[in-house]
Amino acid sequence: MEKVEARPAAPLDIVTRVGAIDLLRALTMVLMIFVNDLWSLKDIPAWLEHVGRGVDGIGLADVVFPAFLFIVGMSLPFAIDSRRAKGDNDLQLVWHVIGRSIALLVMGVFLVNGETINAGATGMGAVIWDAVCCVAFILIWNAYPKTMPIWLQRSLKALGVLILLVLAFIFRGGEDGQLVRFAPQWWGILGLIGWAYLVSALVTVFARGRLFVLVTAWVAFSLLSLAWAAKLVPAPLHIIPEPIIDGTMTALTLGGVxxxxxxxIFQNKKENLRMTLVFTVIAALLICLSLYTRQFWGLSKLAATPAWLFLCSAFTLIAFMALYWLSDIAQKGHWFKPVRPAGTDTLLCYLMPAFLYAAIDLLHIELPDPLLTGGMGLVKSLLFALICVWIAGGLRKVGIRLKL
Structure with missing residues (x-):
């Protein structure tokens, strides 16, 4: 039996995919696409949408992104153990982490610039910008078949890089008369994930399975979240990217780790009941922390408050436990087969809406008002999310899948 304190590598029989993590990731991605499409609807329940800035509260849309960060963290120990089992050393792991982080930051910056694009000055609107960016992302980071000639793979990757360079050069944002050039803004969703992933993955690599180190890192970033909310972080430290220095994003991811x-640890001992009890206690403590800190800084996604950090961590942990008992213990994972591609081709799924929106724009498709209103509108957005998942699953079958 391996010791928790020293874990240089994991045996192959321990490095396995956990069905509940894949399912939780899949369901979270479906929800992410669903809530991102709510902008197209009207007369829908307010609790489904984001709570406004400065408002103390939370909606469904405010829970999805932190859940995804938590799941990114949950995947890390398994992914790093797997790479170690294949022979990667710490230096190789660090370079892999840096490479993935840079890819996410690049994607985030390009997509976020589309939010302020000036269509007339750039020569294309936001919808087409996003679609062209996503084409370039796929060209650069697609996992090409090993049978494809290396020269062709490199040519396609180079084409993707060239597309991004041209886009960055021609980009103009802002209002006429006050145009701005391409630049990092708030990093975008993928960029936020990239920063949180960078820190959390490096901590996981060097912790080498030592639980004390991982818990200490989570506590440190949770305290940093409290300090940021209380405006106690010294000004010189503000040069550090906010997704790191505010503590919240990284604490969400480290919580998953x-x-x-x-x-x-519990799985190796086959102690599912004890694990469930421990996880339930942890979730309850997180909820208590959320309730306590809410009185000082409120509950807000846009302000990334500590209460939001603790409550969303608890929600995601509870969801994981439920899915683990349903899929891994009761063997009912097949119930979720329609959304399974979102758990294994997650990034590709995230990019799919850009292509559908571009197609709708180019074909001048306008849905009738009843399909954009109330309950029927919600069904439309759910079908939209499922179509994105199914298209991503189909693209995987023809050799298109992103691998960072």
């Missing part, structure tokens, strides 16, 4: 490591 800690829970995954605990899961590994």
């Amino acid at each position: 800690v829970m995954a490591r605990l899961f590994q």
Whole structure:
């Protein structure tokens, strides 16, 4: 039996995919596409949407992104153990982490610039910008078949890089008379994930499975979240990217890392009931922390408050436990087969709406008002999310899948 304190590598029989993590990732991605499409609807329940800035509260849309960050963390110990089992050393792991982080930051910056694009000055609107960016992302980061000639793979990747360079050069944003050039803005969703992933993955690499180190890192970034909310972080430290220095994003991801490591420990001992009890207690403590800190800084996604960090961590942990008992223990994972591609081709799924929106724009498709209103509108947005998942699954079958 391996010791928790020293874990240089994991045996192959321990490095396995956990069905509940894939399912939780899949369901979270479906929800992410669904809530991102709510802008197209009217007369829908307010609790489905984001809570406004400065408002103390939370909606469904405010829970999805932190859940995804938590799941990114849950995947890390398994992914790093797997790469170690294949022979990667720490230096190789660090370079892999840096490479993935840079890819996410690049994607985030390009997509976020589309939000302020000046269509007339750039020569294309936001919808087409996003679609062209996503084409370039796929060309650069697609996992090409090993049978494809290396020269062709490199040519396609180079074409993707060239497309991004041209887009960055021609981009103009802002209002006429006050145009701005291409630049990092708030990093975008993928960029935020990239920064949180960078720190959390490096911590996971050097922790080498030591639970004490992982818990200490989570506590440190949770305290940093409290300090940021209380405006106690010294000004010189503000040069550090906000997704890191505000503590919240990284704490969400590290929370997932800690829970995954605990899961590994309990799984190795086959103590599912004890694990469920421990996880339930942890979720309850997180909810208590959320309730306590809410009185000081409120509950807000846009302000990334500590209460939001703790509550969303608890929600995601509870969802994971439920899915683990349903899929891994009761063997009912096949119930979720329609959304399974979103758990394995997650990034590709995330990019799919850009192509559908571009197609709708180019074909001048206008849905009738009843399909954009109330309950029927919600059904439309759910079908939209499922179509994105199914298209991504189909693209995988023809050799298109993103691998960072």
